[in-house]
Amino acid sequence: MDGTVAVSLLVGLLSFILGISNKMNVERIAKEGNFILNVTVERNKWLERIRQDISTFCGHTKFFYYSCLEVDSENGMEVLKEIDKLNFLIRLRLNPNGEVDKKIIELLEKVLKYDKIDGINILDEHLKNLVSLSQELLKEEWEKVKKEAVIGTEYKSIKYYS
Numbered sequence: 437m438d439g440t441v442a443v444s445l446l447v448g449l450l451s452f453i454l455g456i457s458n459k460m461n462v463e464r465i466a467k468e469g470n471f472i473l474n475v476t477v478e479r480n481k482w483l484e485r486i487r488q489d490i491s492t493f494c495g496h497t498k499f500f501y502y503s504c505l506e507v508d509s510e511n512g513m514e515v516l517k518e519i520d521k522l523n524f525l526i527r528l529r530l531n532p533n534g535e536v537d538k539k540i541i542e543l544l545e546k547v548l549k550y551d552k553i554d555g556i557n558i559l560d561e562h563l564k565n566l567v568s569l570s571q572e573l574l575k576e577e578w579e580k581v582k583k584e585a586v587i588g589t590e591y592k593s594i595k596y597y598s
Contacts (some may be wrong), residue, residue: 483577486529490570493522494563499545501559523548527552536573543569 530537543566
């Protein structure tokens, strides 16, 4: 009888330890999965914000120069303030060490230094290049999002079933 009780206690203790271990493992996996999900969601939000900011920056810049607004006019000053604000927002959302990001920042500087004497074709060229580089950046980031989603899915299935 003592041996049966000892074995029962040992089996119960082992079941308890395994249950605690399993619970901790499931919680850890859930946290890691949530982290991957949160990173992916935030990256998607960032993609949309940078897309909107660059689009608005290009649109306002083109509008300002094509409509020949004067800096002294109320409307001209509002558009310039918005262009300036977008310039800083875009720069703050970019990685100053990233290759494509650096090129975008250089183009922002060229657009802001544009002078009507240079000719409107130069401005159009800068804006076209800015859009192309932005598309390249957005594509790179989208590929990262897809990889994160796949890795997160694979990670969860490996951890739960291994």
